[in-house]
Amino acid sequence: MMNSITLTRREMLQCSVAAALTLPASGAGAGQSSPVTATGVVRADGAGLGGVLVTNGRDIVSTDEDGRYAISCNGDAIISVIKPTGYAVPLDPETNLARFYRIHQPLGTPPELDLSGPGIAPTGPLPESLDFHLTRADEPTRFDAILLADPQPETHAEVNFIRDGLLPAIGATKAAFGITLGDITGDNHALYPRINALIGQIGAPWYSAIGNHDLNYEAPDDRYARETFKRTFGPTHYAFEYGGALFIVLDNIVYHGADPAQPEQMGDYHDALDSIQLQFVANVLKHTPADQLVVLSMHIPLKSRRDSSGRHIAIADTAELLRIIGDRRCVSYSGHTHMSETRYILPDADAPERSAHRHQVLATVCGSWWSGPFDERGVALADCCDGSPAGYYILSVDGARCATQFRPTHGARGRGLRIVLSERANEVGEARRLLGPALTREQIPHADIIVNIFEGGPRTSVSCSISNRPPFAMRQKSQPDPFVAAEYRRNGDVIKPWVKAVNTGHLWVAPMPTDLADGVHRIDVASVSDSGATHHASVIVEIVAERSAFALSSAVGLSPAVVSH
Numbered sequence: 001m002m003n004s005i006t007l008t009r010r011e012m013l014q015c016s017v018a019a020a021l022t023l024p025a026s027g028a029g030a031g032q033s034s035p036v037t038a039t040g041v042v043r044a045d046g047a048g049l050g051g052v053l054v055t056n057g058r059d060i061v062s063t064d065e066d067g068r069y070a071i072s073c074n075g076d077a078i079i080s081v082i083k084p085t086g087y088a089v090p091l092d093p094e095t096n097l098a099r100f101y102r103i104h105q106p107l108g109t110p111p112e113l114d115l116s117g118p119g120i121a122p123t124g125p126l127p128e129s130l131d132f133h134l135t136r137a138d139e140p141t142r143f144d145a146i147l148l149a150d151p152q153p154e155t156h157a158e159v160n161f162i163r164d165g166l167l168p169a170i171g172a173t174k175a176a177f178g179i180t181l182g183d184i185t186g187d188n189h190a191l192y193p194r195i196n197a198l199i200g201q202i203g204a205p206w207y208s209a210i211g212n213h214d215l216n217y218e219a220p221d222d223r224y225a226r227e228t229f230k231r232t233f234g235p236t237h238y239a240f241e242y243g244g245a246l247f248i249v250l251d252n253i254v255y256h257g258a259d260p261a262q263p264e265q266m267g268d269y270h271d272a273l274d275s276i277q278l279q280f281v282a283n284v285l286k287h288t289p290a291d292q293l294v295v296l297s298m299h300i301p302l303k304s305r306r307d308s309s310g311r312h313i314a315i316a317d318t319a320e321l322l323r324i325i326g327d328r329r330c331v332s333y334s335g336h337t338h339m340s341e342t343r344y345i346l347p348d349a350d351a352p353e354r355s356a357h358r359h360q361v362l363a364t365v366c367g368s369w370w371s372g373p374f375d376e377r378g379v380a381l382a383d384c385c386d387g388s389p390a391g392y393y394i395l396s397v398d399g400a401r402c403a404t405q406f407r408p409t410h411g412a413r414g415r416g417l418r419i420v421l422s423e424r425a426n427e428v429g430e431a432r433r434l435l436g437p438a439l440t441r442e443q444i445p446h447a448d449i450i451v452n453i454f455e456g457g458p459r460t461s462v463s464c465s466i467s468n469r470p471p472f473a474m475r476q477k478s479q480p481d482p483f484v485a486a487e488y489r490r491n492g493d494v495i496k497p498w499v500k501a502v503n504t505g506h507l508w509v510a511p512m513p514t515d516l517a518d519g520v521h522r523i524d525v526a527s528v529s530d531s532g533a534t535h536h537a538s539v540i541v542e543i544v545a546e547r548s549a550f551a552l553s554s555a556v557g558l559s560p561a562v563v564s565h
Contacts, residue, residue, distance in 0.1 A: 038073040038104070040130035041066070044087055049134065053082035053287055057235060058276045060283040073126060076105045078230065081132040082284065083240040088137040088205070095196035096206050098177075101234040102130055109227045115216045116264070117189030117228030139176070139243045146170065146178035146204065147297075147393040147404070149335025150364035151195065152213060154186035158370045158380075163198050165379035166365055166392065169409045173394070175204045176242055179249065181335040181362065182211025182299030186369070187264055189214075189228045196232070207240070208233040209249050211299040211336065217266045218258050225255040237277050239284050245293040245397050248284065250277055252300050252317075271300040273317040282324045293400045294325065296332035301361045303343050304336075322347060322357050329400050332359045333393075338368065339386040340406070341505060342457025342530075358530075360404060363388040363454065367409075372494030373487075375410055380494075386504035387452045387481025389413035403531040406455045416535030418452045419525055421512070422482040434486040438542045439512070447512040449474070451525050451537075452481050456506035459530035464510055467521045474508035474525075481507060518543050 041063075042052045048067025053060050056077050063069045073079065080101035083089050089100040104126060109119025151166070153159045178199070185191045199206055210229050219225040226236055236251035254272050258265040288294070302318045322345065340363040344356035367382030367390030374380055382390040389408035396403050406416065421439065423432030424446050435447055451474060453460055458476075465471040485501035508527075524538045 035072050035074040036126060037070050038077075038079050038126055038130050039068070039070045039128075040132065041068050042081055042132045042134065043067055044134045045136060049087075052084055052132075052134075053239075053284070054132070055080055055082060055238070055280065055283075057237065058280050058283070060280075060287065062287065073104055078103050078235040079130060080235055080238050081134070082238075083134065083242075085241045085244050086137060086139050087134040089132075089134060089240075091205055092196075092200075095200040096202070096204065097196060097200070097233065098205050098207055098240075099234070100132070100240065101238070102132075103230060103234070109224065113216075113218060113220070113224055113227075115218050115224075115227055117192075117216055118231055119216075119224075119227040120231050141243045141245075142398045143176040143243045143396075144174065145242075145395045145397070146173065146175045146202065147181065147333055147362060147395050148178065148199075148365050149181045149333075149362040149393075150183040150211065150338065150366055151180065152183040152186040152211075152364070152366040152369065153191055153195070154188055154370075156191070156194070158186070158366070159191055159194055159198070161370055161379050161382075162195065162365070164377050165375075165390075165409045167198060167201060169407065169411070170202055170392065173202075175202070175394075177205040177207065178202060179207045179247070179297050180209065181297055181333060182209045183213040183335065183364075184208060184211065185213065186366075187213050187217070187266070189216075189232075192228070192232050207247075207249060209297055209299050210236045210251050210253065212253050212269055215253070215255055215269070217264050219255065221257045222255045226251075237280060239280075243397060244399065245295060245402075246284070246288050247295045247297065248281060250281075250296060250298040252298050273321060278317060278320055278324060281321065285324065285328070290328060291400060292328075293397065293402060294328050294330040295395070295397075295402065296321075296330065298332070298334050300336045301334040301341070301343070302332060302357075302359045303345050304334075304341055304361055318345060319347075325357070327355075330357065331402060332357070333362060333395075333404075334359070335362050335364055337361055338364045338366075338384050339502070339504065340384065340388040340454055341386075342455065342459075344458060360455075362393055363391055363406065365390060365392060365409070367391075368488075368499045369496050371491075371496045371499050373491045374494070375412070379410070381410055381413075381487075383413075383484050383487060385484070385499060385502045386506070387418065387484040387501070388454045388504075388506075391454075403533060404455065405533065408454075416454060416533075417456075417525065417527060417537050418454075418483060419523065419537055419539045420450050420452075420483045421539075421541065422448050422450050424448050424511070432482065434482050437540060438544060440544055440546055441518075442546075444512050444514055444516070444543065449510045449512060449523060449525075450482060451508045451527075452483070452504070453506050453508065453527045453529075453535065455529060455533070456508070456527065457530065458505075460506070460527055462508040462525065462527045464526075465524045466513060466516065469513075471524075471526075472510070474510045476505070477507055477509045478503045478505050479507060479509075480504070516543055518545055 108122035480501040
């Protein structure tokens with residue numbers, strides 16, 4: 001295992017091609033023009049299991065009472081089983097990756113593509129019986145799952161951050177399974193074996209979505225841009241059940257093909273859902289009770305304020321996807337932007353009676369692409385560009401209801417919010433100097449209390465009270481987080497050049513009262529999210545008549561200490 005991860009990307013390719021050439025060639029090659037039919041049996045503990053869904057990525061069939069199925073397989077395809085509630089699929093013994101599929105690619109990946117990551121070896125013709133094996137499992141309707149967005153290491157040094165930062169933070173968390181929402185690496189497929197072995201130590205079955213940084217950039221078009229991902233993780237869109245909930249993983253990336261003028265031949269892409277996936281979702285839901293919770297996972301947001309290039313995101317097929325979902329209880333999750341955001345997407349004009357769909361963009365594991373400064377373990381703090389800490393999420397499901405909890409990788413970053421004092425932003429919203437925990441009378445009229453609620457959204461309410469005064473509502477405001485802006489300025493030598501503080505929609509602002517007496521004051525903040533989740537935190541500040549030795553921290557831009565509850 002460890003020997004393989006020390007190979008270069010080119011050596012890995014050579015090894016995979018050599019292995020492919022040792023397999024027998026078949027007349028039933030990839031892209032057979034005439035349709036073929038995959039047949040087989042789904043078994044559980046040795047006996048055929050009826051009523052299990054099997055898919056070719058678009059069509060769906062159900063096994064008969066003996067567990068038998070037959071489904072069309074025209075050209076290259078991946079046949080997979082949609083795991084039903086109460087059963088488990090086989091897991092890779094080293095990584096815990098779920099193995100619920102069989103790749104049918106008779107000629108494999110064309111070797112002339114010269115992909116940097118290993119492709120798929122020729123599979124030959126379909127076997128006479130393509131069988132799947134499940135085992136019975138106890139699956140309660142109340143459970144937790146782990147969601148990771150964008151681990152995205154580019155080097156082994158950054159994989160170390162996953163080992164030394166993320167895994168200790170997750171610790172003994174008990175989860176039914178986990179999903180990584182794409183960008184598993186930062187363009188370096190040679191890191192997959194090591195990353196997968198580390199994530200496997202969490203001890204839960206693991207599923208993966210594809211991200212734009214998981215593509216084979218050398219591919220001439222979208223068709224062969226996922227070969228290394230498929231070889232490692234399986235299909236790029238699929239579904240499974242757990243505890244009565246349906247989970248659907250989607251691939252919303254369309255690759256335009258290699259660009260020889262760019263590093264690694266990285267071509268452009270756009271975000272969309274193709275007609276095959278939309279049909280797949282529709283077909284799955286035909287077999288899904290209307291009152292069952294549906295959870296969608298993908299890499300690029302259905303809708304977002306921006307991506308890392310600064311452009312706004314709105315998947316062209318979002319309206320059609322939500323039309324297919326209809327009035328079902330459904331939520332969706334994504335990553336990609338390296339910011340936290342909650343969106344409520346309104347239905348189209350043809351269905352005004354439908355309620356808004358809740359889509360949550362997750363803060364990323366790698367935060368600001370593993371930028372420093374570093375903690376006492378040498379792990380990059382990597383706060384996101386919107387001020388959210390790097391971290392992961394716990395998705396808690398209870399029947400048809402669910403909620404997420406954000407957990408920063410670095411415990412010292414607090415659990416749900418951060419409070420700072422800052423000079424008031426100017427008329428165009430530019431963040432000013434961060435203030436310290438000691439304020440002079442001269443500073444107070446120009447000071448704001450700024451609260452970053454990491455999972456905050458348009459339906460979050462935030463209140464503040466100072467020194468036992470009556471609480472008051474804080475105002476939501478879009479501007480850069482002054483805390484992370486100051487952090488980036490102070491640590492420019494370890495911040496990647498494209499990392500900048502950006503406007504965020506989960507800041508709440510209130511002016512410091514000007515009638516506070518000199519002395520020590522406590523600022524208490526409480527927030528309530530749309531799901532009912534609450535966060536509380538406080539800071540201690542001192543007000544002094546004039547600058548003195550103990551007020552020096554204001555001059556050097558230190559922030560107040562946050563006590564988070």
